[in-house]
Amino acid sequence: xxxxxxxxxxxxxxxxxxxxxxxxxxxxxxxxxxxxxxxxxxxxxxxxxxxxxxxxxxxxxxxxxxxxxxxxxxxxxxxxxxxxxxxxxxxxxxxxxxxxxxxxxxxxxxxxxxxxxxxxxxxxxxxxxxxxxxxxxxxxxxxxxx
Amino acid sequence: xxxxxxxxxxxxxxxxxxxxxxxxxxxxxxxxxxxxxxxxxxxxxxxxxxxxxxxxxxxxxxxxxxxxxxxxxxxxxxxxxxxxxxxxxxxxxxxxxxxxxxxxxxxxxxxxxxxxxxxxxxxxxxxxxxxxxxxxxxxxxxxxxxxxxxxxxxxxxxxxxxxxxxxxxxxxxxxxxxxxxxxxxxxxxxxxxxxxxxxxxxxxxxxxxxxxxxxxxxxxxxxxxxxxxxxxxxxxxxxxxxxxxxxxxxxxxxxxxxxxxxxxxxxxxxxxxxxxxxxxxxxxxxxxxxxxxxxxxxxxxxxxxxxxxxxxxxxxxxxxxxxxxxxxxxxxxxxxxxxxxxxxxxxxxxxxxxxxxxxxxxxxxxxxxxxxxxxxxxxxxxxxxxxxxxxx
Numbered sequence: 158x159x160x161x162x163x164x165x166x167x168x169x170x171x172x173x174x175x176x177x178x179x180x181x182x183x184x185x186x187x188x189x190x191x192x193x194x195x196x197x198x199x200x201x202x203x204x205x206x207x208x209x210x211x212x213x214x215x216x217x218x219x220x221x222x223x224x225x226x227x228x229x230x231x232x233x234x235x236x237x238x239x240x241x242x243x244x245x246x247x248x249x250x251x252x253x254x255x256x257x258x259x260x261x262x263x264x265x266x267x268x269x270x271x272x273x274x275x276x277x278x279x280x281x282x283x284x285x286x287x288x289x290x291x292x293x294x295x296x297x298x299x300x301x302x303x
Numbered sequence: 304x305x306x307x308x309x310x311x312x313x314x315x316x317x318x319x320x321x322x323x324x325x326x327x328x329x330x331x332x333x334x335x336x337x338x339x340x341x342x343x344x345x346x347x348x349x350x351x352x353x354x355x356x357x358x359x360x361x362x363x364x365x366x367x368x369x370x371x372x373x374x375x376x377x378x379x380x381x382x383x384x385x386x387x388x389x390x391x392x393x394x395x396x397x398x399x400x401x402x403x404x405x406x407x408x409x410x411x412x413x414x415x416x417x418x419x420x421x422x423x424x425x426x427x428x429x430x431x432x433x434x435x436x437x438x439x440x441x442x443x444x445x446x447x448x449x450x451x452x453x454x455x456x457x458x459x460x461x462x463x464x465x466x467x468x469x470x471x472x473x474x475x476x477x478x479x480x481x482x483x484x485x486x487x488x489x490x491x492x493x494x495x496x497x498x499x500x501x502x503x504x505x506x507x508x509x510x511x512x513x514x515x516x517x518x519x520x521x522x523x524x525x526x527x528x529x530x531x532x533x534x535x536x537x538x539x540x541x542x543x544x545x546x547x548x549x550x551x552x553x554x555x556x557x558x559x560x561x562x563x564x565x566x567x568x569x570x571x572x573x574x575x576x577x578x579x580x581x582x583x584x585x586x587x588x589x590x591x592x593x594x595x596x597x598x599x600x601x602x603x604x605x606x607x608x609x610x611x612x613x614x615x616x617x618x619x620x621x622x623x624x625x626x627x628x629x630x631x632x633x634x635x636x637x638x639x640x641x642x643x644x645x646x647x648x649x650x651x652x653x654x655x656x657x658x659x660x661x662x663x664x665x666x667x668x669x670x671x672x673x674x675x676x677x678x679x680x681x682x683x684x685x686x687x688x689x690x691x692x693x694x695x
Contacts, residue, residue, distance in 0.1 A: 174491035181498065228483060256483075280486055280526035282494040282519065 165189035165297060167220035169201040169237065170255070171229050175278065179224070179255075182286040188293030193220065198232030201225075202240060205247055219250055222296045227256040251296055330354060337438035343371070344431050345394065350374065359416065359438050361408030379405035379413065390420060393432050397422040403439065415443035478536040485529050493522035531658030534589065538665045543583035550577045550623065553584070554612050557591035562599055570599070570608045577614035580621050581693050586666040593659035594625040594686050601629035601684065609683070620672070620689045628683035632676075640676055663688065 166189050170176040176194050183189045195201045201223075203209035207216035223241070227234035234254065241247045251273040276292065279285050330353070333339055339356030343349075350368045357364060360377055368374055371390075375383050382404035389400035399421045406416045420434035496518040500507065507515075555574055562570065595610070602608040611626040632640065641664040663686075664674045672690040 172487055174495070175487065178490065178494040178498075278486075278490060280489045280493050281523055282490070282497040285490065285494060 163218065164191045164193050164220040165222070166192045167201065167204060167223045168192055168194045169196075169198065169223065169229065169234070170194065170226045171196050172226070175226070178282065178285060179289060182289035183293055185286065186290045186293060188290065188297055198229045198234065198237045201229075201237055202232070205241065206244070216246060219247065221250075223250055223252045224255050224292075225252055227254060253292060253296065334358070338435050339437075340433070340435050341368075342431055342433040343394075345429060356436055359408075359414075359436055360406070361410050361412070377406055377408070379407055382406070386418065390432070393420050393422050394429065397424065397429055400434075403443065414438055414440040416440075478533050482529050482533040486526060489522045489526050489529075493519045493526075496522075528658065531662060534662055535658065535665055538586065538662065538669060543586060543669055545581055546584055547579055547581055548584050548587055549579050550587075550614075551579075553588060554591050554595070557588055558595050558610075561592050561596045566599070570602070570610055573609070573611040573613075575611070575613040577612065577623060578616060578621055580690050582670050582690065583666075586669070590663050590666050590688060593663050594688075597659065597686065598625055598627035598629065598684075601631070602627050603629075605629060616692075618692070620691055622687055622689040624685055624687045626683055626685045631678040631684040634678050637676055637678075641674055660686075 166183065168176060168179060170179065173196070176196070180192055180194065183192060193204065195204055200210065204211045204214065205216075205219075205223075207214040225234050225237060229237070234256070238252055238254070241250065241252060253274040253276060255276055255278055274292070274296075276288055279288060333353055333355040337355065337359065339359055340353040341356055342351045344351075348369070350371065352368045354364075356368070357366060360366070360374075375387055375390075378386055382402075385402060386404055389398075389402060392398045393400060399419070401417070401419045403415060403417050405413055407413050415438070416436050417439045418434060418436040420432055422429045423431040423433065496515045500512050500515045504512070551574065554577070558572060558574070559567075595612075598610045602610065605628070607628070609626075609628040611624075613624050613626070615622045615624070641660045660674075667674050667688045667690070670690055672688055674686070674688045676687070677685045
């Protein structure tokens, strides 16, 4: 059954083109089999907390990593991060922040808020796929996930 | 007999004349200075005023100053309280006073006066109190106005500074939001054109792939441009940090960051010992990477590439040099070199959005330093920047 299959990546990204590029990069390097993509912060929390649109989901089935864009509609990425970190069932999931903003304050917040990693989305597609590949390789294959 | 009487008479009249002259002089000087003299005789309770005192009070010569109560009544209530206390203290204890008070003249106008009083003692007893009173309205009002202006100026400066800081913050945020919003479509342009070239590679001819490459190259250029604009905006709006920077290590690190690994063996890189200095290390790294990156660009394709980094120290500054033996530029264009977006070479030969040197200049100037460049056949091209020496 589909519900048995563990979700590798929850991708929280509002830009459909960025989402497509990200998913393709993971596909290209066969790093992840099951990617769930949500396009705003509220849906991300709905998914993670198995509520609203996703109320049928098993909350114990957690994605292996969360890729989180910061500039999201409805709820800002950092807010989502805070919620994840303060929810017992979710707080151990590695969160990687994927954004264009090099702003220092974001950086600090990102690390303070408990993000595991903070990566800038490069414009150059090759660099982008390299970043994704390194990410995926580390977090999905190398790293001991809880 | 008569001549002696005459002599005495002329002596007396001379003395009289002199005395009159002195009186006139005194009175005139009192008038000019708006200062009047007064005296209180404890024995007779009489008060004597010089003419200027009458004028200050705005009363005519018919006014009798003998009543202390009346005289004091002219003062504004708070002032009257003060002068009464001071005067009584003088009379009882011999303490002098010097006060600036408000007086309401007979015509109703309020003026500022400065009044001083001192006692005269004879045989250990206080016999008289005398002093002066001076109209200081002009000076006092100017003083008060100045203080008021200063205070309101300070408030205005604080308000403007706060506004400026807020505007700067917003600009920084604005620049970032713009960069963010501009970069997203660029990622799509670069990404999708490359995706097409990759995924449809078997069915695309070389020309098609070339054109797709042009698309993504231009996206990359635009990306650099946007990054530079954001960097330059940030430099103007953030407070530079201050830490000791190991310049030699920094230059070396930036060299390795900037130069593609494949090119490193082709370049003879000479890094001389250069002094440490104080400043913002994040910004200074940008200075090095921009200057080194230029040196790399402009020696590209040469059979024998040299990049040298050295420094000179004077009493007041540390000057760092980046020299390359490359293409160089027309010395006539030096002034334009560090301007935003100026470029001196044909686009196809040398990449770069032209903002690198502008960033260098902005950062160096923010640190109180200067930038410059020289170009000669013998030495090649030298870019330098100077930083003021911190006082030891």
